Amino acid sequence: MATAATAHHDEHPYGIMRWLCTTNHKDIGTLYLWFAFIMFFVGGAMAMVIRAELFQPGLQVVDPHFFNQMTTLHALVMIFGAVMPAFVGLANWQIPMMIGAPDMALPRLNNWSFWLLPFAATLLLGGLFAPGGGPAAGWTIYPPLSVQGGMGTDFTILAIHTLGISSVLGALNIIATILNMRAPGLTLMKMPLFVWTWLITAYLLLAVMPVLAGVVTMLLTDRHFGTHFFDPAGGGDPVLFQHVFWFFGHPEVYILILPAFGVISQILPTFSRKPLFGYDSMVYATGSIAFLSFVVWAHHMFTVGLPTAGELFFMYMTMLIAVPTGVKVFNWVSTMWRGSMTFETPMLFAIGFVFLFTIGGLSGLMLAIVPADFQYHDTYFVVAHFHYVLFSGSIMAIMGAVYYWLPKWTGNMYNEAQGKWHFWLTAIFFNITFFPQHFLGLAGMPRRIPDYALQFTEFNVWSSIGAFGLGLTQLLFLYIVVRTIRGGKKATDRVWEGAHGLEWTLPSPPPYHTFATPPKVD
């Protein structure tokens, strides 16, 4: 990606200063994507530690306290370090090119949004080396346990603040860009779906990141400055933390998935050679999901002892989200229906997404049923559920997006056979890892435990073997990406036969500055 732009005769500094000072959306997109990629491997390594410990009953690898740090950091790193920055990276690269803008609306802010991230990551991971180790209270950092934690918890809180500032600035920039910099004629209802989903996501970010910052600040003052927001001994309430946290946390789930919906809505029409089915209803469905995501937060808390009326309300609202989500899935399938499909790697990832994400969606519907949730809650059933929506959802969509746009970014085609290997190995190992976890949860295995009763052994062995395979497979992904950046068959401007949209009218790779004069859209 880096070499792509240098091939052109644009003015920009070289070397390290180029990356430190850059205000170019393509450079910043590249930085975000590499940062996410590195964090993906860091978080993945933690997952390997977790699966190694769970390979067999008994404690073999790490002690329980370190195990808890791994589960906590694995989640934080993957959510805030890998998935969110990856989507912002995609937005940076793609949104200006898709709407015919020369760059992001606020380029300097863009630079700062990115460069906050390495500091945040250092704080987050630095906690591991603090006395008492890293945060160990789960990524949800529920008090009172998180009040007991060592200095690593404070590091985490400050890291979350930093990440939050980065996200809010990034979101502002995306909104400003989309609302102000579209090419003439590109009305809102003509925007590519990826742009639409990001617009809505950016509003979600603006709405909830400050809430997260607020609640972790309250935690910080409870820890050090004698407040009792969450301490019953001083008139506080530990459950208050959960309400506020999940008021952030549930929209966060959609922050992690809506851009993925956008990606899939770009890829499927291209390789089906057929327009997206139900564009309008896709936009409205995205909006409804975003709206509903603010009124379902307590479905993460059915066992805390909510009043019956509250449980019913949150159950009904959560079930309702299935309607717009269903609309999306039906629209995707209809897009493929009677198309003229080919199955290049991005398409494989998109189909894999629709299939596997729907499994996660359906288990999510099961989790919404309060009486049944009393059996599922805090078990491996939930772990399986959110990996189906986050790995085979968000992460597989990101992988599909990388294969889809990498030829545009670099001017080189990736190796198709290798890409397919990557897809199939990922899909197979993913299912070996996570499908058995549904059974584990139903059979009664709680989540976040370093050791387990003997009846859970078999499925844990499967799950660990799958996880090691899944982890190794991602090295292939790294190899493919690096090789494509270095060279390969030259890509055409359009890249894919069925591709439509402004980004495909640009050369591959696009010049450092594009759309200095806006294109006309009719």
Next chain:
Amino acid sequence: MFMLRLAKLRHALLRVTSAVSLFFVSTLAFAEYGFNLQPPVTPIAREILNLHNAIMIVCAVIFVIVFGAMFYAVFAHRKSRGHKASDFDESTKVEIVWTVVPFLILVGMAIPSTATLLKMDDVTESDLTIKITGYQWKWHYEYMDKGVSFFSVLATPRDEIGRPMFSSTGFKAGDAKNANYLLQVDKPLVLPVDQKIRFLVTTNDVLHAWWVPQIGIKKDGIPGFINQMWARIEQPGTYRGQCAELCGKDHGFMPIVLDAVSEQDFNAWLEQEKAMMAAAAAGADREWAKAELLEKGKETYDKVCASCHQPNGQGIAGVFPAIAGSKVATGPLDEHLHLVMAGKPGTAMQAFGPQLDDVALAAVITYQRNAFGNNTGDLVQPSRIKALRK
């Protein structure tokens, strides 16, 4: 001749099939390794199971229909088979259908779910009330108005768990594990069958969740607040569960064991417990010898304190202080007594005064002051604790 060959063939076939089925039985054993929720033993747990099964089937049917269509398209509508793309991109009619039909299905699911939930939340008219208090990392059970209460702690020997590679104490493989590995306690919760039992759950420190799958109950314990739930157990038996809310280092090591017995047996058990508690209280009044105290102290330490301060008294650097050479355990006795009885608020060091009886407290403090090289020679008599409590 032919018959002989046939018999041989049948024999071989039998061997193969039994080997294959043995493989499946041992690796996928349906009976032992559940694919579904554990068998219910209360009416509510049974309703939950039925609800779960019904919803799962509905989801599976929807899934098969949608992806049947998708995979049909993937095979039939591909370019390599010369399929030409049509260009339709909307249809208000079908879009209305696939908004309305799922909505109706959801309403169909919501009705029985609501009915079950209303039953679950009705804790009135109970026959017996148990107060459950979660501690890091054990459960305390109090039989309300019956004068019986006790702690229930993991009983799996540490040697079966083993010690991990990356730990201060060094690797030691776990011994062969017994069938109830990690799901056994020193003293189970004993409950009568066929009575409506109300549970009140709270905690003393962090969040915990009390979960026994077969009776269909999972509720968070929250310090300062009390949650309620109920169960009517239909079959005598032993039912096992675990803490389901992350509660720190030994979250995976605080199981729940519940013995459901007939009403008669339950009453007999209650009497026996009361007698035992009276005997223990009497022990506080006599003078204890040093050896006696140390023995009882080690027992208490290993059971109650070692999960944090470690069996060798070395603690875990940065998290739990060492007792060996500790300023408190080798300093003034009064401070040591006070710390153990009152705990240190805001840390994992709990107040053990309300948790342990006079003998156990005297013994464990004596032990800490004389073990791990802390040779202070101090003795604490149970009578001193008793006096301190006043």
